[in-house]
Amino acid sequence: MIRRDPGSGRMPLLQLLPNVVTILGLSAGLTSIRFAFDDNLAFAAGLLIFAALIDLLDGLLARRLDAASPMGAELDSLSDFVCFGVAPALLIYRFGLSELYGLGWLAALFLAICCCLRLARFNVMSKDPEIDVKGHFVGVPAPAGAMLALMPAFLLLSGIWDTRDLPMLVAAWAVFVGVLMIARFRTISLKTMRIDRDNAVYVLLGAGVVVGLMLTRLWLFCVLSGVIYLSLLAWGVLQHRRQRKEG
Template identity: 65%
Template structure:
């Protein structure tokens, strides 16, 4: 008849709250990013969103490792993701380079946030479907969409190019990223990627280099990672269309 269940009104181990605490930490990053956005501290606002993206996923991993997964934690994670990867990036990019377009710039930011919401809703439905055994995502995940969305900001912070006079381009960019989040083509998932044991040392070396770049040249790293991810998306779409 299955394993024994703990009573719902019984004592709760403190360690089982760790996944929810990590989720709330990411939510604090996203909310504080909004604060720094309207203080014109774009470097802190973008950096906090990158931290939120790095923290995302740790709560789910901890929940599985600690056997502390719960419907409450899943709903909290989804709501936190909407704030961190839908609302905060939309407000950041709007205040950064879309205010000059007045209503049209706000519509682009609204569309981005709504697409993120739809993406998360679709993910939640798929996660509850026991027959869903796909090894890839459908469309761009919300954290990756947020990292793509803030690209105009990090491009300026890297010192390569300032897009604040290109408000139409920024609006089109936000609409395009929103469309990628609700797209139906499969995208790469790190959880599904596997390597041979002989190549594990090279992956660890590459991870060390990535961490070093993030600590020393964060904005340049983000710009390079954006182009790399877009190249992976294009390759995945071509591969998917050939199969179709």
């Protein structure tokens, strides 16, 4: 819970920092929608990447500052729905699905609703003491789902492929990502993976390459990250099933 100054009854300003950061991420998501409808795909997508990074930061700050609160949890969930449900759906519709009219809008709606259902299920599971969520997660988390949903935009921005040429494929991809978010498959969390000391040097070199790509070829980095994430996701599902059989 958030601690208050016992002498004044006021809340320390530092304890409000995680909520301020969450609101910053929410502002980025809302602004992304504005730039999407101004036909500025690069800035709109960049703001959603920024919102995803902010989502990692606010939770870390809440734990470090011992500033977790019910209000902060609800605010974070509402912000996640806007940033990783509504904004990506509208962005993809604007740049890849608008030519399909009603069908494209249904695909965008499906993506946003699946994100909402994923967040609602996570909130219920995290509050149920009988459900063990450590070491694995059910379905794809909302921020990761949003980044996967933006793959058509990343492919376009990186110059690899103009995905607007095949809007039906973009619609199918949006539906596929939505299914990944609400599906009840279990996969081990990347947080539980351990790195051997013998491989630490290679991991550091890989991290250097990743940072270099992110700074110089951001959109290519996003495409490669999506491909790697899907590969790790499939591997994690297989590992979780193997662990259950052995256990």
